[in-house]
Amino acid sequence: MISKNRTYLNFAMPTVMIEGARKFSLLFYMLMWLSAVEVMLEYRHHSKGYNTPIFGKIEKIALGEGGSKVNGPTEGFPFRSKIVSLERAEIPVVWFSSASYAEHSSFQVSDIFPTICCHQASCIPLNASRAGMNIMDNVYDLERFSEAKKATYFVLYQMSGDILSLQASAFGGRKKSSVIEKNAIFGLQDRFKTFLLRTSLHVHLKEYLAATLKLQGPLEPSLTASEKASFEHALGVFLDSVEMLGGQPILVTFATMYAAENYQDMPYGIKTSFMRYGNQLSISGWMKTVREFNNVIREVGKSRDIPIVDIEPIMTGRAELFVDYVHFSELGHKVIAREIANKIIQMQDANDI
Numbered sequence: 001m002i003s004k005n006r007t008y009l010n011f012a013m014p015t016v017m018i019e020g021a022r023k024f025s026l027l028f029y030m031l032m033w034l035s036a037v038e039v040m041l042e043y044r045h046h047s048k049g050y051n052t053p054i055f056g057k058i059e060k061i062a063l064g065e066g067g068s069k070v071n072g073p074t075e076g077f078p079f080r081s082k083i084v085s086l087e088r089a090e091i092p093v094v095w096f097s098s099a100s101y102a103e104h105s106s107f108q109v110s111d112i113f114p115t116i117c118c119h120q121a122s123c124i125p126l127n128a129s130r131a132g133m134n135i136m137d138n139v140y141d142l143e144r145f146s147e148a149k150k151a152t153y154f155v156l157y158q159m160s161g162d163i164l165s166l167q168a169s170a171f172g173g174r175k176k177s178s179v180i181e182k183n184a185i186f187g188l189q190d191r192f193k194t195f196l197l198r199t200s201l202h203v204h205l206k207e208y209l210a211a212t213l214k215l216q217g218p219l220e221p222s223l224t225a226s227e228k229a230s231f232e233h234a235l236g237v238f239l240d241s242v243e244m245l246g247g248q249p250i251l252v253t254f255a256t257m258y259a260a261e262n263y264q265d266m267p268y269g270i271k272t273s274f275m276r277y278g279n280q281l282s283i284s285g286w287m288k289t290v291r292e293f294n295n296v297i298r299e300v301g302k303s304r305d306i307p308i309v310d311i312e313p314i315m316t317g318r319a320e321l322f323v324d325y326v327h328f329s330e331l332g333h334k335v336i337a338r339e340i341a342n343k344i345i346q347m348q349d350a351n352d353i
Contacts, residue, residue: 071109078145080105081115081127086150092123094344095151095247097138097238099161101327102129111330114155116337121344126151134161135234142241153347154242155309155340159254160326162234163289164279166227171220171280214275219282223289231293235300250343251301252309253294255336257325259317260287270325309343311336 072079080103086093096102096114104112118125126148128141135158142148235251242249258266263283274283281289294312301308314335315321321332328336 079126079128079147080109080112080130081125082109084124086124086147089124089150092121092152092344092348093150094118094121094123094125094153094155095142095148096125096127096129096155096157097135097141098127098129098155098157099133100129100131102127102157103131104327104333105131107330107333111333113328113333113337113340116334117155117341117344120337120341121348123153123344132161134158134165135231135238137161139234139238139241142238142245148245148247151245151247153250153344154245154247155250155252156235156238157252157254157336159290159293162231163223163281163286163293166223166230167220167280169230170223170227212272215271219285220280221282221285221288223281223285223292228292228296232296232300235297239300239304239306248307248347250307250309250340250347251297252336252340253297253312254290254326255311255315255321256287256290257317257319257322258287260284260291262317263287265319273324307343307347309339311339314339 070082072081072083074083077083081096094114094117098114102112102114109115112127114125114127114129117123128138128145128148130137135156138156138158142154148154239249257270266283271283274286279286291312298308298310300306315332321329321335323329323332
């Protein structure tokens with residue numbers, strides 16, 4: 001019996017080892033392939049100026065004499081624009097209240113619309129725009145930054161952040177959780193697993209699969225009259241805050257990559273990006289809301305005699321002016337900058353008469 005068992009083991013062991021080696025090599029090649037894809041995605045995002053786990057973030061820093069930074073934000077100058085002293089400003093100072101559309105961290109400061117606008121209109125830009133902001137966040141900045149008292153004009157270009165936050169109140173949206181909070185929920189507290197959660201493959205697959213499922217399910221057709229009133233109220237609070245500072249507000253309507261007339265041409269990747277931040281409106285519902293909120297901007301501007309830069313009919317539906325549904329391409333930044341600059345020049349000329 002012992003001899004037979006030994007013979008069996010001698011015969012079986014090489015087979016088991018060969019099978020194990022095959023499985024290991026398959027796993028190894030899969031990991032190598034996924035790693036190569038991840039590196040390519042990371043490099044692509046890195047080259048566009050985004051923060052990535054592998055390559056980090058490109059520091060697009062312009063340095064002046066003595067190695068000092070030319071552009072903010074810095075601790076003493078919290079604006080994404082050229083660092084200047086406002087004590088003896090001889091030309092108008094223009095405050096830009098917006099979000100990621102005006103911050104656009106993957107672009108050079110010289111290539112975003114607040115900078116281009118003031119280059120054309122001979123003014124000093126204070127770009128108080130950061131990703132994720134809504135109108136009430138912009139109001140908070142007016143109150144906490146003393147530089148706001150130096151501004152003559154206050155440009156408001158804002159909408160999608162408000163639509164997202166109003167959806168949460170209307171439809172009971174889920175609170176966003178940070179990477180650390182997500183890790184705590186699933187017990188993924190070590191750095192390696194946190195790294196995996198931040199990889200481009202994980203983010204893309206999660207967004208694509210989750211968005212695909214969401215697009216197939218029931219989505220809301222529109223916001224209610226209550227949310228429309230909330231948006232109008234936020235506009236009013238912003239205008240009141242600017243008037244308390246003694247400034248002149250300028251309202252800008254919102255533009256999007258596609259319009260109701262051509263949204264059928266929208267690439268699938270743009271459609272899935274709708275769901276990235278917890279959007280619960282259908283694509284048509286989102287477009288309807290943007291159109292309605294733009295009308296609110298026009299109505300508020302008219303009733304309060306506030307200058308309006310109406311870029312919606314100029315830019316909406318022109319895909320070449322955008323890099324995604326709401327963020328401008330290089331050409332798009334130039335177009336909106338031109339329209340705002342023209343309005344500022346027109347107002348300056350009227351004041352000189």
